[in-house]
Amino acid sequence: MDPVYKQFEEASREIGIGLDNIELGVGAYGVSVQAKDTSQPIGISIPKNVLLPGAQVDYGTNKVKEDVEISDQLREYWNFYLGLSLGERAIQRRQDVENAIAKEGLEAWMQDENISALQAFLKVRGSEIEIRRYLAGARTFGHAELGPVHMPYLDFVNHKHASRGFKVGDSGMWITGETDTKEVFVSYGRKDPLMLLDRYGFVTTANYLFSTKSQIALPSLDCKVKVGRNMIRTNDVNGVRYGPKIEKIGNRIDVSFCMLAARNAPMAAKKSWQLALDHATNLTAKEKQSMNQFRSVIINRNFNLLWQIYRRSEEIQDEGLRTVMMDAAAQSIRLVK
DSSP: OOTHHHHHHHHHHHHTOEEESEEEEEETTEEEEEESOTTSOEEEEEEGGGSEEGGGEETTTTEEOTTOOOOHHHHHHHHHHHHHHHSHHHHHHHHHHHHHHHHHTHHHHHHHHTOGGGTTTTOOOSSHHHHHHHHHHTSEEEETTTEEEEOTTGGGSEEOTTSOOOEEETTEEEEEEOOSSSBOEEOOSSOOHHHHHHHHSOOOOOSEEEOOOEEEEEGGGTEEEEEOOOTTOEEEETTEEEEEOEEEETTEEEESOOEEEETTOTTHHHHHHHHHHHTOBSOOHHHHHHHHHHHHHHHHHHHHHHHHHHHHHHTOOSHHHHHHHHHHHHHHHHHHO
């Protein structure tokens, strides 16, 4: 591992980030956070004042904006972090991917075939600042008070389903707990393979599959159904958030999201849909019945789309791009079968 990461680790301690039984190392996806001793608990805690609001970053220069009033030490640390996470190496890696995408004509294919699930990953950007903004989106956390924030050091923790989550409080952000593996993981939330590829540029084992964004006519009711990918909009059932929100607005039925499958839980997706219909807003009994049958249309539409992505991915000449796109599609297909 490049010695600069050890320098960054020391700078992180000096700025006040708590690192308990933790060190940077190299994992399957590059730089990772690892436990020094897997028999002991781990912990990373970032003081609130060390969280870097995205609004304070000049993504053209990749430095903190000059008019931000902070100490020289914090400015130097934040700029050090930005150089590691969004510097020349990161830009070059993404440019290599975009060059392959352009050579294969994948952005035009995506637009022609309306492959909305990969619109961010397959977009060819014209400048470094656009690439940096895209990469920054994968490295920020939606903080309720500060907006999107960069999490220095903490964002080197890689994603794995069924892992701990980020904790947020008045003091800042942190993760703690036990680990049974050398590499420490955190869950980025319920993400399916295409979501991971589109937002983060990688694919790993996923436990869920969700419908892509779509708008489909429902002839039996003379209206359209708009399916989104907003997993935050759920129903409150006895204090538990569960299932998508379904509501009729004018001549359109909005569905916040649609779970298609969940690993090792074959009935979870169907139960999620049924619960959503039970709590639907402004739908008649007839409309609920039609929507219950409509779920199979959504499933079939997504299954065909996944096969379309897989078949097109097989034709890609660039090995890295071909592998990651085929993997995302294949994992999704196995989940929905």
